[in-house]
Amino acid sequence: MSKNKTKIKYLKIALRFILLIAIVFIGFFASIYLGLFGKLASEKELADFNQVQASKFIDRNDQTFAKIYExxxxxxxxxxxxxxxxxxxxxxxxxxxxxxxxxxxxxxxxxxxxxxxxxxxxxxxxxxxxxxxxxxxxxxxxxxxxxxxxxxxxxxxxxxxxxxxxxxxxxxxxxxxxxxxxxxxxxxxxxxxxxxxxxxxxxxxxxxxxxxxxxxxxxxxxxxxxxxxxxxxxxxxxxxxxxxxxxxxxxxxxxxVESLEIDYSKNTSKNSYYLKEYLVDQTQEILDSINAKDDEDFQLKKDGLIVKTTIDAGIQDILESNLKEHLKKIQSQFESQYASNKPWENPAIWKPELRRSKAYQKLIKNKSEDEVLKELSKKRKTEFYDGEQYQVVTASTIDSIQHHLKFLNAASLSIDPHSGDILAYVGGLDQNLSQYDFIRYAKRQVGSTFKPIVYASALNQGLEPCDYLSAKEISYKNYDNWKPKNASKKDEIDPHLNYSLKSALTQSLNVVSVKVLEEAGIQNTINFAKKLKIKSVIKPEPSMALGAVNMNIKELALAYSGFVADEIPNRLNLIKSISTIDGKVIYEAPKTHHSENPLDEFKRLQMLAMLQNVVKAGTGRAITYTYGLRQAIAGKTGTTQDNKDGWFVGVTPHYINVNWVGHNNQKIGFKTTRLGQGAVSALPIFAKSYAEMINNSEYNAMTRAKFKGLNQNILKSLACEDTKRDGFFKRLFSNKKDEKEFESKKEEEKKKKKFLGIF
Known part of the structure; x- marks a missing residue:
């Protein structure tokens, strides 16, 4: 073959190769241009980009408290x-x-x-x-x-x-x-x-x-x-x-020649972070439904929509600031209690957290765990957030995980018990520490805040506030010899002392509360809780009397409305309406329906009086004696096992406020009941916030309101001594046996009837 033919051959191959490359390139470019790899913004869309309008969230007083941008x-x-x-x-x-x-x-x-x-x-x-x-x-x-x-x-x-x-x-x-x-x-x-x-x-x-x-x-x-x-x-x-x-x-x-100087702003926290995130998602769900149904294209981050909410921006600010202030105070006490053996430095606790981190997930794809741990143990300059500002430190990723694990968290939800409107929503302490919204996602044991539901169920079954039950501790054979005790050694009680229901709830006595549940019946109490809008599954076990019930904070708030309102709202409300920038209403929330209160007014007012007594003389007495609040206030504290969760529910005629304090990681709790009990860890959030509302004339209608007066029959039903001691002969001949089977009064009656029916 001649040289010319060889050259022509290779030239043709080269041209074909170039042509192939060109075809591939043109095809590749065309596929992108035509949107096969995702739609490209058109010139019109780009031209409109700078014209997008921020949507506004408006509170119940028509004040803008948040905006959302593209x-x-x-x-x-x-x-x-x-x-x-x-x-x-x-x-x-x-x-x-x-x-x-x-x-x-x-x-x-x-x-x-x-x-x-x-x-x-x-x-x-x-x-x-x-x-x-x-x-x-x-x-x-x-x-x-x-x-x-x-x-x-x-x-x-x-x-x-x-x-x-x-x-x-x-x-x-x-x-x-x-x-x-x-x-x-x-x-x-x-x-x-x-x-x-x-x-x-x-x-x-x-x-x-x-x-x-x-x-x-x-x-x-x-x-x-x-x-x-x-x-x-x-x-x-x-x-x-x-x-x-x-x-x-x-x-x-x-x-x-100048040295570098900065003036770093310490104001890193964004108020209402959790509320804004929740509002955005709730609004987007509504818009998605409207767009799908009516073939519209409303866009929250572009269209300048006006979203009217049930929120009171003033209460929101008050609650957020007092929650942060209180948590700052008890955080230092929490850490000092763990001077040694800090749980957040325990590998059994921090390693699972590390394995969920992005840094770990990225490295573990190509390395063994030992190699990953070695890599993530390397120290470098980084920033640690201390709850107020970022500090420059030299630390590893593992150090960072442990640092964030030491922080407590808190949440607070306020509602109008009559309408179901959410007035304030604080889903967590600080998004710089945790973006987990406790109100939205968490279900935790609610401790003694569940006891009022047990006692109310008992009233519905015929018990009275002045009925007495023994404080003697009992082991229940049919529940693995479970033996409920009171919260601390200080609460050890004479077994021959009997407590009225009113007094037992005031002092939050565990032993008596289990016996109240026996009288009410487990299934009766579960059915009663459902009527109070509690949707979470409640295990039919006697420990429910002590609050071994996993619930969401929203359920607890709605349930407590049954102690204030004649009828119970079927749901909590957050968004009232959505309008376009020119005022056209595109969404209006449906009217809130109410359900019949499972408590008649007589029993409801009895329960309300008992909850007021908790604040005046019981576990919530700090409201009266420490914070000096003499307004119409009822409430209940709650503390869960091993001091993992502290609760307080504040109840007033037109305002219910539920507070939780604890840790996102349920393996970490307060070391002592002294700090972890709801009266210390959670109650101050309500007390300080409500005191601030009292001093603000804007909330006079709310804070000066009174509960409905008690008639003579109700007053008479509550007029009794707190305790009644067994008589001499009863003490002398009392059964020393401290074990039995847990069974409700009605179940016992059924057995008796069945037995008698044989004869």
């Missing part, structure tokens, strides 16, 4: 930004910004030949501000090994559409308001507030250079964690500005 950011107009900030950005990130139309071909060629082929890493990148904006706005998806080329191509197409939809100045504004900075902060205004405690409009040249410098690597150039590294990066930004003649040599020198 992006989690604080916006600032480009007209308010200093020129040296814009210059710093362009000089460092995209020097030819005003010359290209989204894609800088010259820079891309430089990257191809210098960086990739010649290995010159100092030649810079090929990304533009517009390409970065496309990435910031729409993120990247996982397409396995094709992720990079697909995402880059999508960004290139969108970038060119952005250039068609906006002016260069508008692109800069969008970019600066959406770009992520250090510390998980989005937008230049948020970053400026966080690191310099000032608006971005007031940034000086060195400060602007520091923030722009972090864009290359948010974590590595975090000025709080790595000040030396951040200062060097700041100087690179200044050098770039000098290179492109945006500043003079004198200005550059003046900045670079």
């Amino acid at each position: 992006l989690n950011r604080e916006s600032i107009s480009i007209d308010a930004l200093p020129q040296h900030l814009l210059d710093a950005l362009i000089a460092t990130e995209d020097a030819r910004f005003y010359e290209h139309s989204g894609i800088d071909t010259r820079s891309l060629m430089r990257v191809l030949f210098k960086t990739i082929l010649a290995g010159d890493e100092s030649s810079g990148g090929g990304s533009t501000i517009t390409l970065q904006l496309a990435k910031n706005l729409f993120g990247r998806k996982d397409y396995a090994f094709l992720s990079l080329p697909i995402n880059k191509t999508k960004e290139a197409i969108v970038a060119q559409r952005i250039e068609d939809a906006y002016t260069k100045r508008e692109i800069l504004e969008l970019y600066l308001n959406t770009v992520p900075f250090s510390g998980n902060t989005y937008g230049i205004e948020s970053a400026s507030q966080k690191f310099f405690n000032k608006s971005a409009a007031d940034l000086q040249l060195p400060e602007a250079a520091i923030l722009v410098g972090t864009l290359k690597a948010n974590h590595s150039y975090n000025p709080r964690l790595f000040p030396e590294r951040s200062q060097l990066r700041r100087d690179v930004v200044i050098t770039q500005m000098l290179k492109y003649e945006m500043i003079s040599k004198q200005e550059a020198d003046a900045v670079m």
Whole structure:
């Protein structure tokens, strides 16, 4: 074969190969352009992007207390930004910004030949501000090994559409308001507030250079964690500005001789985090239903919707601040009780938490557990949140897990017992410590807060507040010789002493409460609880008398409404209505239906009086004697086994407030009852908050309201001594045996009738 034919042969092969590559490339590009890998934003959608309106959440008094945006950011107009900030950005990130139309071909060629082929890493990148904006706005998806080329191509197409939809100045504004900075902060205004405690409009040249410098690597150039590294990066930004003649040599020198200084904002907590998250999800569910049913396209984060809620923003603020203040106080006591043998340092507790972490999940794919633990034991500079602010420390991932495990958590829910409206919703202590919403997701044992339900069921079965039951401890043979005891040794009681139901509830006596359940009957009490809107499964066991019942805080709040309201709301309400920005109502909550109260008014008022006595003379007496609250207040404390959970339910004529304090990890509890009991761990949240409401005339109608007066018959039914001691002969001949089978009074009667029926 001649040389010419050989050349022609190889030329044809080369041309075919080039053609094949071209076809593959065109097909690949076309598939992305046509949306086979996900819909691309159109020019119209992009043009409308800057016109999106924040939706507002309105409280019951028509006050805006929260907004929801398309992006989690604080916006600032480009007209308010200093020129040296814009210059710093362009000089460092995209020097030819005003010359290209989204894609800088010259820079891309430089990257191809210098960086990739010649290995010159100092030649810079090929990304533009517009390409970065496309990435910031729409993120990247996982397409396995094709992720990079697909995402880059999508960004290139969108970038060119952005250039068609906006002016260069508008692109800069969008970019600066959406770009992520250090510390998980989005937008230049948020970053400026966080690191310099000032608006971005007031940034000086060195400060602007520091923030722009972090864009290359948010974590590595975090000025709080790595000040030396951040200062060097700041100087690179200044050098770039000098290179492109945006500043003079004198200005550059003046900045670079300065040491790095920041004014880190300690105000990191976002109020009402859990409430906002819950509201967003609830609203979105409603909108999804409307959109599907009516073929609409309402978008919460874009359409400027007005969402009217049942929330009272004033009560919400009061409750949040007092919950945080109280938890701060008992947190130090909680930690000091565990001077040694700290549970959060126990591998049996922290290792399961570590295994759920993203860092562990990422490493375990390619390493053994021993290798992962070794890697996650390495210390580095990081930030620890102490409940108020972030502190820079040198610590490992394991250290971080243990650090967060030591923090207690709390939740508080307030409702109107007559309407079922949620007035305040605090799902946790602090989202920086835990984003887990206790109100929304948790079910915990409710301890002695379940006892009023047992006692109310007993009243329904014919018992009276002045009926007496023995305080003698009993072992129940048919329940593995279970022997309920009172909360502490201080509560050891003369076995020959009998307590009235009123007194037993006031003092929250466990032994007597189990006997009350015997009289009421387990199944009767379960049925009664269901009528109080408790939907959680209740195990038919005598321990339910002590609150060994897993319930949600919302169920507990609704159940207690049965002690105040003539009728019980069938559900709790949060969203009243949703309107468009021009006032058109697109959703109105259905009317709340009520169910008949299983307690008639006579028994309900008896129970309410007994719960008031808890506050006046029982386990909740701190309300009266420590906090000096003399208003119409009833309530019940609760403490679960091993001091894992502390509870307090405050009840007033128009306000019910349920408080829980404990730990997200149920293996960690209070070391002692002295601190863990509901009267100490949870009650102060109600007391301090309600005291603040009392002092605010805005809540006079609520705090000055009185419970319905008691008639003579009810007063007579409550008029008895707390205790009654067995007589001499009963004590002398009393059965010393302290064990029996647990069976209800009605079950005993059935057995007697069956026995008599034989004869």
